Every structure is written in C-alpha cells, then in structure tokens.
Amino acid sequence: MFDKFKRRSFLQAVVAVAASTSLGCAEDVTPPSDDTAKYFPQSVASGDPRADSVVLWVRAVDPDNASANTSVKLEVSTSEDFSSLFLNESFSALAANDHALKVKVTGLSARTTYYYRFTFEKDGQKVSTRTGRTRTAPAAGADVPVKFAFASCQDYIGRYYNAWQRLLQLDEDLDFVVFLGDYVYETTGDASFQDANGTRSIVFSEPEKAQSEGTGMVAFFAASALSNYRDLYKSIRKDPVLQQIHERYPFIIVWDDHEFSDDCWGSTATYTDGRRDEKQDDRRKNAEQAFFEYIPLDNTQAPGGAIDIGQVVAAQSTGTKIWRDFEFGQHLKLLVADTRTNRPDHLIPEDAYPGSVVIDAATLGSLPAPVQGAFAGETFAYVDIDAAPLAQYKQLLQGVYVQTAVKAGLTQAEAAEKAAAWVKGNVSLFYVNQVIAGYNQATGGTTPLIPAGAARGVAFVHMGKPDLFGIQGSRYIVVKPVFELYAGIKYAATQGKSEDVLGAAQQAWFQDTVKASNTWKIVVSSVSMTPMVFDLSQKADVPEANLRQSFYFNVDQWDGFPTKRAELLKYLRDNNLQNNTMFVSGDIHASFVSVEGGVPALTAPAISSGSIKELAGRALLGAGYGSGAAVHKYIVQELEASLSAANPNMKFADGDAHGFVVLEVKKDEAVAAFHLIPSTEIAKDYTLRSDAELAAKFTRKNFRIKDGGITVI
Numbered sequence: 001m002f003d004k005f006k007r008r009s010f011l012q013a014v015v016a017v018a019a020s021t022s023l024g025c026a027e028d029v030t031p032p033s034d035d036t037a038k039y040f041p042q043s044v045a046s047g048d049p050r051a052d053s054v055v056l057w058v059r060a061v062d063p064d065n066a067s068a069n070t071s072v073k074l075e076v077s078t079s080e081d082f083s084s085l086f087l088n089e090s091f092s093a094l095a096a097n098d099h100a101l102k103v104k105v106t107g108l109s110a111r112t113t114y115y116y117r118f119t120f121e122k123d124g125q126k127v128s129t130r131t132g133r134t135r136t137a138p139a140a141g142a143d144v145p146v147k148f149a150f151a152s153c154q155d156y157i158g159r160y161y162n163a164w165q166r167l168l169q170l171d172e173d174l175d176f177v178v179f180l181g182d183y184v185y186e187t188t189g190d191a192s193f194q195d196a197n198g199t200r201s202i203v204f205s206e207p208e209k210a211q212s213e214g215t216g217m218v219a220f221f222a223a224s225a226l227s228n229y230r231d232l233y234k235s236i237r238k239d240p241v242l243q244q245i246h247e248r249y250p251f252i253i254v255w256d257d258h259e260f261s262d263d264c265w266g267s268t269a270t271y272t273d274g275r276r277d278e279k280q281d282d283r284r285k286n287a288e289q290a291f292f293e294y295i296p297l298d299n300t301q302a303p304g305g306a307i308d309i310g311q312v313v314a315a316q317s318t319g320t321k322i323w324r325d326f327e328f329g330q331h332l333k334l335l336v337a338d339t340r341t342n343r344p345d346h347l348i349p350e351d352a353y354p355g356s357v358v359i360d361a362a363t364l365g366s367l368p369a370p371v372q373g374a375f376a377g378e379t380f381a382y383v384d385i386d387a388a389p390l391a392q393y394k395q396l397l398q399g400v401y402v403q404t405a406v407k408a409g410l411t412q413a414e415a416a417e418k419a420a421a422w423v424k425g426n427v428s429l430f431y432v433n434q435v436i437a438g439y440n441q442a443t444g445g446t447t448p449l450i451p452a453g454a455a456r457g458v459a460f461v462h463m464g465k466p467d468l469f470g471i472q473g474s475r476y477i478v479v480k481p482v483f484e485l486y487a488g489i490k491y492a493a494t495q496g497k498s499e500d501v502l503g504a505a506q507q508a509w510f511q512d513t514v515k516a517s518n519t520w521k522i523v524v525s526s527v528s529m530t531p532m533v534f535d536l537s538q539k540a541d542v543p544e545a546n547l548r549q550s551f552y553f554n555v556d557q558w559d560g561f562p563t564k565r566a567e568l569l570k571y572l573r574d575n576n577l578q579n580n581t582m583f584v585s586g587d588i589h590a591s592f593v594s595v596e597g598g599v600p601a602l603t604a605p606a607i608s609s610g611s612i613k614e615l616a617g618r619a620l621l622g623a624g625y626g627s628g629a630a631v632h633k634y635i636v637q638e639l640e641a642s643l644s645a646a647n648p649n650m651k652f653a654d655g656d657a658h659g660f661v662v663l664e665v666k667k668d669e670a671v672a673a674f675h676l677i678p679s680t681e682i683a684k685d686y687t688l689r690s691d692a693e694l695a696a697k698f699t700r701k702n703f704r705i706k707d708g709g710i711t712v713i
Helices: 007-020 034-039 162-170 226-236 240-248 281-294 309-318 361-365 369-374 388-407 412-422 429-443 480-493 504-513 562-574 612-622 630-637 639-646 691-697
Strands: 044-047 053-059 070-077 087-093 100-106 113-122 125-128 132-135 146-151 176-179 211-213 220-222 251-253 324-328 332-336 357-359 381-384 426-428 476-479 520-525 533-535 550-554 581-585 591-596 599-603 650-654 658-665 670-677 699-706 709-712
Touching: 034 125, 044 113, 044 132, 044 240, 044 251, 053 070, 053 113, 053 132, 070 100, 087 100, 100 113, 132 240, 146 162, 162 240, 162 658, 162 670, 162 691, 226 281, 281 309, 332 504, 357 426, 357 480, 361 369, 381 429, 388 412, 388 429, 426 429, 476 480, 480 550, 480 562, 520 658, 533 639, 562 599, 591 670, 591 709, 612 630, 612 639, 630 639, 639 650, 650 670, 650 699, 650 709
Parallel strands: 146 176, 176 251, 332 520, 520 581, 581 599
Antiparallel strands: 044 053, 053 100, 070 087, 070 113, 113 125, 113 132, 146 658, 211 220, 324 332, 381 426, 476 550, 533 550, 591 599, 591 650, 658 670, 670 699, 699 709
C-alpha cells in the first residue's frame, strides 16, 4: 500500500524539494526524503543536449507493485519554481525497462536553462523527484564560448566520488559534462584493482546468474545477466554526490570496456587470457540494454517524447551505434567516438605461443637494410619445427605445452587442441631452447637445438610475451619497436583490418564531420591518444636483460593500434585540421597533456578508479618486483619522469591523482584546468567533512591550447 503522509514526512518532503531547487549549494549532500528515495531511488538525470532538445531520465518504481508500469508526470520549466510550464505531460516508466524512463523534450530554446521534475501520484498523494537542471546548446553559429568538464572511470567499490563533490563545490557554469567511459565496473571486487571495504560494495540480486571469476580469497563475480548489469547502475546511482552532479548538469556519455567487460573487444571478454573462447554475444546484449536504460543518451535521433528503449536495444542487432556529434554554437563541434565496439582483437593474442614466428626471413628481407640488421643476431634464429629431422623436438614442445596448459586450468583435450594449433611451423630457437632447458632441468634429457645457418625472424617472444596465457606481452608491457614493426606489416597485409578500431561507417563519419567549420573540433575517445612508453633500454641498473627494452605500457588503448593512430593524425594534417582539432580521453587513470602528430591531446584522470601508479605498483609486486627493484623505480616511483623522457611531446603527466578537467573553448584558444586530488584520499568519504578540507586536498594545473600548441599557464 501507498504510505500516507504523516505531518513529519510531509515536511521532510517539502524541505527536500525546496533544497533541491537551490542547485548552487555544493555543500548540500543530504539525500532526498524517505518517500522520494523510495519511489525515485536514482533521482534524475539529463543528457545529449542540443540547441532545441535534451533527454530527461528518471527511474520510477512503486515498490508495492514492482511488476507494474509506473505512471509519472514530467514538468519542464524555465523558472526554478515551475511558475510557468513548458511541458506538463504524463509518461509511463515500463517494468520491462526496469522502470527507467527517458523522455526527449524537443522545441526548446537555444542556450537556455530548464528545470524539470517527475511526480508520482497514488491514492491522491504525490511524491516528486528532486528538481533537475539542464541546459540546451547554443544555436548554430552563435559566437559564444563553451565550457564543459570531462572525466572517466568511477569505480564505486571501496572508493568515494570526492572529485564529483569538488566539481559541485566549484559550481562551475558548465554547458555539459562529458563522461568518457567506465561509468560502471562489471565486477564486484576483482582484487587485481578493486579494494572492497564493506561500506562501498555491490551485491548482485541474482548472483547465481553472474560469472564467477577467481578462486579462494580472490574470487569475485562479474555481471552477466541483465539483472546483474542493472544492479551496477542502480547501486552507484544511489550515491548522493553522483545524483547531485546529474541533477545539475546534462551529460554526454560514451562507453569504454567496463560497461561490458574489462579489456573487451566487441563482444569478447578477456578474463581467461585466451585459455577459452570468451565471445559472449548475449552478455554483451545485456550490458548494452542496461546502459541504454540508465544512461540519458539519444543514439538513434528519436523524435520527441518517450524514447522506446526496447526499440533502441532491438536496433543494435543490426550494428551497435553510439557514436554521434553535437554542435555548440560557432566554436565547438563535439565528435563522440566509440573505440570499443568495432575494434579487432589485440594484435598479440593472449594465448599466442611465444615461439611462433610472425615475421619470417622473406618478409624481413623486403625491409630496409638497417631494419634487417637489427634482427641479424642469434636471438632471432628460427627453424621449421615441422621438418622431419625435428620431429622429436616438436613432440617435446607439444608435450610441454599440454602440461603447462593443463596446469593453467585447461582440460587435457583443450590443451591438446591448442598445442596442435600453435606448436607448428616456424618457431623461435630463443624460445624453444628455453623450453628445452626447463625440460632438461626437470628430466635431464634433450640437447638444445642449434642448427647451422638458421633463418632470422621475429616471434611473439621478441615482443615481450613470455608465457602461454597472460597479459604481459599481449595487452601490457609490449616491446615497442618490435611491436610497431609487426603492427605495420600486419596492417598492410590485412588492408587495415588488423587495426580497424572505428569500423568503416564510423571512420567515414569521423573524416567528414571533423571538417566542420566550427572553430574547434573536439574528438571524444574513451582511450588515450597519448603514448605511454617506458624506455629502459639504457638503464644499466636494471639487471634483467629482458626488461632493458622500450615498452608500451598498455596496448589496449591507442598504443595498441599505432598504424591506425598515425593514419588518423596524418589525415588531420593533410587536411590542415591539426591546429583546431583536439582529442579528449580517459580510461588509463592518469592525467596527460601532449601534442601527438601536431594534434593536442588531453587525458583526464579517473574520478575514483585506482590510479595507474597504484595499479602498476600492484602488478610489479605480484611479479616479484618490490619497491627496491630498479624496474619499480622507473615504472612506479619515477613514472611521470619516465613517461616524459620517452615522449618528448608530453607537456604534463600525473600518474597518481584523481579528478576531472574543465575545458573552455573560445574563438582563438582553449583553456584546460586539471583539478587533481591524491589517490590516498579516494577511500575517504568527504561528504562527512568540511568543504574547506576537501578544497585543500585539490591542486589545479592550467594549460592554454592555441594554434596546435600547448603552454602552461
């Protein structure tokens, strides 16, 4: 039954609604009244603002009749007290969409602030949401500056949204907020990067439908069923700070990987690092449906009124499309790209056999003499393991493979199938003899292979892949010069398919839209354009020879598609677009400012997810390199200096801080302000502390972007 208002609860509701309309008060983190939270537990949000429209969102549920649709009234006004209404219309929040409702309001005036609220009525009693505030875009051609914030990666588990609280505190006059991906994280406590503390956790309502990953003390669940993904959004959107930031600003949102699965490509996950096929079309569909239900975006250019979420989800079966563009007056064209859906597999598969030769002698022989010379040493010798005289060696290698794969969790049959698929053809003697040495140590049995006159070539092991299954040498810590050579050769051989990040339709849209006449063309890319390179090749204090290399830290971002990145940047230069195009990115949990191929690139830190310095330190510790190791010094303790030394285009790097970026674009320049808080503060709940205490933890770094260059202000 609907709870009748008592005098006390009625006054609480009145106070809550009155407080919510004073949206300038950053210190107000009081949750809505019990009644408001009961029927509108995730508050309200707005998104995808255009000059004449915006999408308004709510989740409205009657807990006494949760299986039924919920009828609500939407009021939209230019006045904060709703004394005059632009819209006063009823809609239905469908149970089939988890009671999420998105309404596209059209016919609005350009560059205008609107207030909105949803009301639920039952048995003559009314409950309203907090009042939301949104703003439409400037009219096409309007000569006005545009200011927006951009941010990414808001892991909820064990962490707090202090960065969002600071943005509320600043009360910036923003046109919108861009969220660059990883709005939710699909796991409930993956110990490799999440620190559950009991007070910030997510529990699935149907854990039996989730994926169980890990074992023992490091076991966790990963979302799989639709209910699991919905739980992620419902949980984090109960956070009062996140609710307030949505109530105050319209958002433009794109997904990255964690909205579906970590380091995914298309509908393929990577939890088992190639041990098994992880193509999961149904799971991807569930993730997308929850995203479209809970995110206030208009990816199908729907007409005005309630957006048919079921129709949006059905349309994805013919090809997912969330890339879109926005115009904000004369000075800004915003291109929101999707770098996750269409991308191919990582260039080095997680289950790649380290000994497999991928650049043979014939291919090397077609390259310039200096390149051939770089691979002339014994390290690059290889043999055809299928040659009859080497039959015993092939048998040994396949046997070791099966043994290793079974220990890694494969069945005997699965291991034998993979061994047959991988251990064949040209194999690196550098790797083969390591395997033989290990075998000899265990059994004392076989002579190393040292055939005279062996050909020279490049194998996966030369790109840093040491093991059968794993992220090292596949997605992380990849030898840069060898990887780039391999990437270029494969790109040419596949006519670009090996690095087709955007897909044909999206790339055509990008190349056409980026030529718009607006002063600034800002490209939203969930993954960073700025290379992350650690050059340890000349570090004599690193005792491990295999680590004295130049590495890409993470090839799940644009570093993993170096040929395509160079091609896109060349396109901008060839069309004289480099001086007023800019990339804004997230994903990597670090702050970067750089100029790549003549094009400015800004990377925002994470709102709350573990910083890259924190995660790198954890990974090195797991690999046996503590704080006293030289490699730890260069990759963790001196991370910023190492990255800057390896990339002369980098103007600023911070691998520790969390925060957001505020960017204002004007006719002749853009100004970026990085607002940063140390990673040590993210596990603290600053809603329990004073505004001054939070403000004192933040620092600000300012940059001017003009004529393709970046200067510190």
